[in-house]
Amino acid sequence: MKTAILQLSKEERAILARLKAWLALQLxxxxxxxxxxxxxxxxxxxxxxxxxxRGVGAGMQLVVKNGIxxxxxxxxxxxxxxxxxxxxxxxxxxxxxxTAVPLPLRPGAFKALGFFRKASSxxxxxxxGAETPEDVRxxxxxxxxxxxxxxxxxxxxxxxxxQIIPDGVVAVRAxxxxxxxxxxxxxxxxxxxxxxPDAVLSFADYRSAIDVLSGKRQAVVALGSGEVRxxxxxxxxxxxxxxxxxxxxxxxxxx
Amino acid sequence: MxxxxxxxxxxPSKAKQxxxxxxxxxxxxxxxxxxxxxxxxxxxxxxxSPGFLVPGHFPYYLSHAKGSRIVDVDGNEFIDYLCxxxxxxxxYGNPAVDEPAxxxxxxxxxxxxxxxxxxxxxxxxxGLVDGMDWAVFVKNGTDAxxxxxxxxxxxxxxxxxxxxxxxxxxxxxWCSTNVxxxxxxxxxxxxxYFPYNDVAALxxxxxxxxxxxxxxxxxxxxxxTYKPQQLPTPEFIATVERLCHSEGAYFIMDDIRANFRLxxxxxxxxxxAHPEMxxxxxxxxxxxxxxxxxxxxxLKKTASSFFITxxxxxxxxxxxxxxxxxxEMERLGGTERLAQLGRMLKEGLESLGREAGxxxxxxxxxxxxxxxxxxxPDLFLxxxxxxxxxxxxxFMHPHHNWFISLxxxxxxxxxxxxxxxxxxxxxxx
Numbered sequence: 001m002k003t004a005i006l007q008l009s010k011e012e013r014a015i016l017a018r019l020k021a022w023l024a025l026q027l028x029x030x031x032x033x034x035x036x037x038x039x040x041x042x043x044x045x046x047x048x049x050x051x052x053x054r055g056v057g058a059g060m061q062l063v064v065k066n067g068i069x070x071x072x073x074x075x076x077x078x079x080x081x082x083x084x085x086x087x088x089x090x091x092x093x094x095x096x097x098x099t100a101v102p103l104p105l106r107p108g109a110f111k112a113l114g115f116f117r118k119a120s121s122x123x124x125x126x127x128x129g130a131e132t133p134e135d136v137r138x139x140x141x142x143x144x145x146x147x148x149x150x151x152x153x154x155x156x157x158x159x160x161x162x163q164i165i166p167d168g169v170v171a172v173r174a175x176x177x178x179x180x181x182x183x184x185x186x187x188x189x190x191x192x193x194x195x196x197p198d199a200v201l202s203f204a205d206y207r208s209a210i211d212v213l214s215g216k217r218q219a220v221v222a223l224g225s226g227e228v229r230x231x232x233x234x235x236x237x238x239x240x241x242x243x244x245x246x247x248x249x250x251x252x253x254x255x
Numbered sequence: 256m257x258x259x260x261x262x263x264x265x266x267p268s269k270a271k272q273x274x275x276x277x278x279x280x281x282x283x284x285x286x287x288x289x290x291x292x293x294x295x296x297x298x299x300x301x302x303x304s305p306g307f308l309v310p311g312h313f314p315y316y317l318s319h320a321k322g323s324r325i326v327d328v329d330g331n332e333f334i335d336y337l338c339x340x341x342x343x344x345x346x347y348g349n350p351a352v353d354e355p356a357x358x359x360x361x362x363x364x365x366x367x368x369x370x371x372x373x374x375x376x377x378x379x380x381x382g383l384v385d386g387m388d389w390a391v392f393v394k395n396g397t398d399a400x401x402x403x404x405x406x407x408x409x410x411x412x413x414x415x416x417x418x419x420x421x422x423x424x425x426x427x428x429w430c431s432t433n434v435x436x437x438x439x440x441x442x443x444x445x446x447x448y449f450p451y452n453d454v455a456a457l458x459x460x461x462x463x464x465x466x467x468x469x470x471x472x473x474x475x476x477x478x479x480t481y482k483p484q485q486l487p488t489p490e491f492i493a494t495v496e497r498l499c500h501s502e503g504a505y506f507i508m509d510d511i512r513a514n515f516r517l518x519x520x521x522x523x524x525x526x527x528a529h530p531e532m533x534x535x536x537x538x539x540x541x542x543x544x545x546x547x548x549x550x551x552x553x554l555k556k557t558a559s560s561f562f563i564t565x566x567x568x569x570x571x572x573x574x575x576x577x578x579x580x581x582x583e584m585e586r587l588g589g590t591e592r593l594a595q596l597g598r599m600l601k602e603g604l605e606s607l608g609r610e611a612g613x614x615x616x617x618x619x620x621x622x623x624x625x626x627x628x629x630x631x632p633d634l635f636l637x638x639x640x641x642x643x644x645x646x647x648x649x650f651m652h653p654h655h656n657w658f659i660s661l662x663x664x665x666x667x668x669x670x671x672x673x674x675x676x677x678x679x680x681x682x683x684x
Contacts, residue, residue, distance in 0.1 A: 156436075157436055160434045160436070160439045160443075161434045164432070164434060168633070198633045199633065218292055220292055220297050220298050220304075220306070221288070221289055221292040221298065223305060223306045223310060224285060224288040224289070224292070224298055224305040224306075224310055224315065225278075225285050225288070225289065225310075226278055226285075226310050226311045229310065229311075230306060231635055231638055232633040232634060232635050232638075233481075233632075233633040233634065234306070234307070234481065234634070234654060235480075235481055238306070
């Protein structure tokens with residue numbers, strides 16, 4: 001059943017707002033890494049832009065410096081894009097109308113905002129575009145999924161579930177792409193490469209990853225036909241599937 | 256007959272476009288699975304889901320079985336060590352069980368009133384299983400464990416159920432892994448868990464919930480999925496019984512999985528335990544759907560006051576099959592024979608593992624073994640080993656304990672060990 005923003009609890013609205021902000025920043029960073037044209041238009045000195053949502057904890061910022069894009073939760077940005085509430089953040093970051101207040105703090109503030117808009121727009125194009133190379137699209141979808149898990153893991157809806165999922169590291173692989181996700185206690189984080197993950201979730205190729213992550217092919221069917229493989233500590237991966245279901249639920253909320 | 260397995264699919268699947276040897280081996284299974292996923296949630300749900308095995312190395316659909324062998328829809332044959340998740344104890348298609356069962360099926364299975372065999376089976380079980388005075392027949396383990404805990408709650412007027420972490424007592428909301436908030440705040444709210452064999456943790460739970468505990472439900476030994484099996488320490492069982500006695504709580508033994516594989520008197524007898532209620536199932540009727548809740552005299556009145564019913568719970572055929580299964584178990588050598596075959600398998604596998612340089616260890620009772628590798632708690636080696644065994648025609652589950660049946664032979668075990676020699680070598684290389 002599709003849920004509307006107004007039907008969400010206060011906690012759910014906050015999580016969805018944080019999710020939208022986190023994904024917007026992570027995907028903008030990923031688009032910067034993958035797209036040469038986008039790197040060309042980035043201000044020479046780099047950018048630092050923070051998204052802050054009232055009532056949703058610490059802000060998150062995109063920093064591009066020396067040709068490297070990263071997303072942090074701390075730092076002193078050029079500009080804070082402030083949302084007066086969760087609902088406005090959800091709407092604006094989903095491409096709809098809503099209130100967002102730019103608060104310039106340092107020189108280059110509006111260039112940073114302009115770049116963030118271009119990067120977000122480019123990330124969306126790359127995600128949806130039929131002409132996007134498969135490896136780039138797979139990487140963006142994986143990034144959206146795995147960084148999404150980071151935010152959703154804190155949902156009280158999943159609290160008991162998170163308690164029974166064993167702790168450990170999962171390597172997620174598709175072709176040349178490899179991400180590592182760590183579940184520890186009630187938190188999930190995308191982490192640096194690990195030599196000995198506890199479990200491996202691998203897609204046969206980029207196309208399989210795209211089809212499954214975009215919802216075109218059921219994960220269960222892909223698993224049965226060998227397009228997706230899980231190895232190692234299965235309860236860890238299967239537990240993350242439950243978190244993934246919750247992520248899908250959030251991303252399906254109607255505006 | 257329905258359509259062939261691939262006929263309703265949307266066109267060639269990826270699996271078909273670039274088939275590996277393994278995918279060709281299970282082509283029909285995969286085609287059925289793709290059809291199933293369109294009309295059945297998850298394609299195959301629960302513990303039989305392909306993801307629980309090692310896709311590409313195990314079949315998803317079986318067509319028939321005989322003795323210790325199963326055959327899949329692609330015609331691949333396996334020596335089977337899962338035995339229908341433990342439900343086969345005297346072998347698939349054993350005529351000593353099937354002939355009287357099928358004869359009753361022709362005369363009538365599900366009748367308005369029970370068949371007299373219900374009385375005979377209850378009398379037989381009460382006479383056979385140590386310390387039990389009455390029997391209620393149901394269909395699945397979940398029915399029996401749910402009824403047992405409900406009776407304990409009704410009799411004590413207390414809510415809390417204590418169970419061991421990782422123990423499986425069924426798929427009902429009170430005990431399942433469906434931990435949605437709507438259940439954790441309701442049916443699961445009053446269930447408390449402790450680490451198996453951890454006497455201090457159990458004592459702490461009893462202190463914390465004094466005068467609120469209805470029962471402790473335990474399997475006779477611990478058989479969590481994905482982990483080595485654990486036998487109970489004598490101190491643990493004594494503590495459970497002491498704490499239950501002092502609290503006025505009931506001790507329920509969930510013997511669904513082991514059933515008569517350890518002792519014809521029940522697994523509690525094997526481990527020296529004295530529960531007030533026992534659930535049995537799985538191999539009780541050699542695969543015919545039947546489970547039972549057995550209880551002591553003191554709980555009979557409360558059990559009598561329950562409205563216990565299910566459309567199929569008194570059907571005659573499974574009860575006829577249960578009587579015949581008990582006869583056949585005795586004829587074939589019962590638990591001693593199971594242990595003898597289990598020992599041969601355990602010693603052979605552990606020895607071959609050592610020779611190949613692995614710390615492969617069989618845990619649990621001889622008749623219900625499970626192999627793990629001490630060097631790999633994440634089970635990568637289990638998955639690779641069981642996949643290699645399946646490639647060699649031996650069905651050993653990588654994540655669930657195995658079962659020995661009385662249909663297994665020394666030749667089966669020898670053939671299994673020969674396959675294991677190759678599988679260990681494949682792992683090493």
